[in-house]
Amino acid sequence: MKVWIRADGNEQIGTGHVMRCLAIAEALEAAGVPVCFVMADDAAAQLVKSRGKKVRILHTRYDRMEEELPVLTAVMEEEHPDMLLIDSYYVSDAYLQRLTGQVWTVYIDDKSFHSYPVNMIINYNIYGDRSLYHPEPAYSLMGAAYAPLRPEFRNVEYPVREQAEAVLLTTGGSDRYDLAGQILRAVPKELAVVFHVVSGIFNSHYDALCRMALADDRIRVHRNVSRMSELMRECDIAITAGGSTMYELSAIGVPMISFSFVDNQEKIVETFYQKKITCYGGNYLTEGDLMPGRIVEHMMELMQSRELREHYSSLERHLVDGNGASRIAEELCRVYEEDRI
Structure with missing residues (x-):
């Protein structure tokens, strides 16, 4: 064949x-x-x-x-x-x-x-x-x-750590609304957390993200990641656009906040939320500039509760193997x- x-x-x-x-x-x-x-x-x-x-x-x-x-x-x-x-x-x-x-x-x-x-x-x-x-x-x-x-997402050991210190931020292959930048700008300057920002190959805001990283040592920008599972495993929370990345994160068990910014992402984000598997970050098409602040609020809630992170991690891993x-x-x-x- x-x-x-x-x-x-x-x-x-x-x-x-x-x-x-x-x-x-x-x-x-x-x-x-x-x-x-x-x-x-x-x-x-x-x-x-x-x-x-x-x-x-x-x-x-x-x-x-x-x-x-x-x-x-x-x-x-x-x-x-x-x-x-x-x-x-x-x-x-x-x-x-x-x-x-x-x-x-x-x-x-x-x-x-x-x-x-x-x-x-x-x-x-x-x-x-x-x-x-x-x-x-x-x-x-x-x-x-x-x-x-991909095979790298099979049988990954993922510890839910006592302290949440690293956050994955990904908006897919492109980011037409600069949502990664908007979310980062909504984070309080005094918050002690490292952001691993994955910038897709078609992200026109990549240079701006790199400039943000130079000005803020909490931000690390990644592109062309060869082993995404390893980067995900290093993170305690993920902020992600709807799509296949949600299934990758679920296979590992990284607690996530999901959001949509195009219509084909809406149903997957809403269904994960309805089944109480993820935090709901919002729909940028209907909420606009209100969404980044809501996402940061959910992120801080997850950071403060290991029990909540363990809950989401367990539900995710039962969904995807x-x-x-x-x-x-x-x-x-x-x-x-x-x-x-």
Whole structure:
């Protein structure tokens, strides 16, 4: 079996789609399945290549996917991939229908809850369930057991320390509203805490964050982190935007405050909060400048209570075990062979 993965990353959409697909790609390769990424442009190609993955560039628009069909279908006719895994919010039924007529298709969904014309739907989110789709898909992988994480997030020992002295702050691959900067500016100057700020490769505020770090020795800025699990383990609290990072933090057990700043993050942040697994940092789209102050208040509450941090840590670790990518790879191989018989 040969698998192609259709995903993009850039300053507008960040790197979330690419990162979760990289985890699946690594699990597939570990199972002996060759993988190739197919991308509209080269904006995130180097990120994928740096992980040792093959990349094909279509030279098309990432947000006009129907227009790429003549190019993509022609390349597939030449190379004959057995399976195409698609991860993009810009697909249409017409796009998926055309590809499903040519190759076994899998779609990663966390937004529309629509019965797409594909062979399999993956919704690994905490709220993922077959009942969301009408009619229900023939094949599906649903729920946080399938959260696609890299092997480094498996079986990590995480001590909830007596004193909370280090905080992870991450806003994803890009940070269009400078939320990391806004949150840091809301922290009282006298508060004794170290902030490990992870700046994504498309964060246009990276230089400003570095200047803040030069002026405040509590701030350390990280970019291109090779072992994110190790940095997370060093931190007592995490402040994070909604997305796959929440599942990574859960696998380790780092108590977190989560927030959203784009619409596709809202449901995951709200569901974690409704299940009392995380503190709710807010929705920047509706709360604006009020959100950073609320996040800092929650951070200080967590700092003052080891018992509360232990509570959140335990709930998180029961949700995610870090084996989701391997489960996806195993099921893709099994179902593909089953469907061919």
